[in-house]
Amino acid sequence: xxxxxxxxxxxLCDRLVQCDxxxxxxxxxxxxHYILSQSKIxxxxxxxxxxxxxxxxLIALQQRFxxxxxx
Amino acid sequence: xxxxxxxRLNLRFLKxxxxxxxxxxxxxxxxxFIAWCKSVIRHAALNAIRDHKRYRERxxxxxxxxFHGSIVEWTxxxxxxxxxxxxxxxxxxxxxxxxxxxxxxxxxxxxxxTACLLHTTQQKISIAHRxxxxxLREAWLG
Numbered sequence: 001x002x003x004x005x006x007x008x009x010x011x012l013c014d015r016l017v018q019c020d021x022x023x024x025x026x027x028x029x030x031x032x033h034y035i036l037s038q039s040k041i042x043x044x045x046x047x048x049x050x051x052x053x054x055x056x057x058l059i060a061l062q063q064r065f066x067x068x069x070x071x
Numbered sequence: 072x073x074x075x076x077x078x079r080l081n082l083r084f085l086k087x088x089x090x091x092x093x094x095x096x097x098x099x100x101x102x103x104f105i106a107w108c109k110s111v112i113r114h115a116a117l118n119a120i121r122d123h124k125r126y127r128e129r130x131x132x133x134x135x136x137x138f139h140g141s142i143v144e145w146t147x148x149x150x151x152x153x154x155x156x157x158x159x160x161x162x163x164x165x166x167x168x169x170x171x172x173x174x175x176x177x178x179x180x181x182x183x184x185t186a187c188l189l190h191t192t193q194q195k196i197s198i199a200h201r202x203x204x205x206x207l208r209e210a211w212l213g
Contacts, residue, residue: 009101031108038116041123042190049119056115057108064107 016065024061028054124190128170160210168203171196 004012004026015023035057039050161169167189174185182200186193 009104013100013104027108031112034109035112035116038112039119041120046120046123049116049123052119052122053112053115056118057112060111060115061108 013065016061019066024058024065027061028058031057128166156211160207163206163210164203168199168206171199172203175200 002022004022007015007023007026009027012023012027016027032054035053036045036050039046039053041049164172170189171185174180174188175182180188182196183193186196189196
């Protein structure tokens, strides 16, 4: 398994175009802090909302980079 | 000789300029990709929070309907007031007023706590509560 933590966003995008699932996971993990910060209800993080946001983000990424796949 | 060196210099300059442009373009792409990701997350979070709020309100209305059913059962054992009147009176209240009545009288929350639960102000709860009581009283007294 290759370590993706030091790879730039540009390289991650290139790998994502080549259907690299690990790059997708890395992008999700890099944006996880932002997802949690946006999933707050009355100042507290709601894990259900965060999970829903993760799923929506994942689908958006898949549709952007792998448009031919059906989800 | 001078001409050739000038040409080489020019080529080098063009090469440097082109690589710089390429870098700027890549940087722009990366920036726009990050911005796109952030906007997707922001919109998804707004949608999820809205759905969550709707779901909670729907569950509260469902609870109130269950509560209404238990009241009807309770009243059917007593002579006052009768089942039809309770049902009719509760139908006069809006869904939000039913929720407020339930939270205040069954769960025993204060108006401020009810306001926190429904994401509104205590004044609005007070107004809705008073309106609900007035509606029930008018309905009961005819």
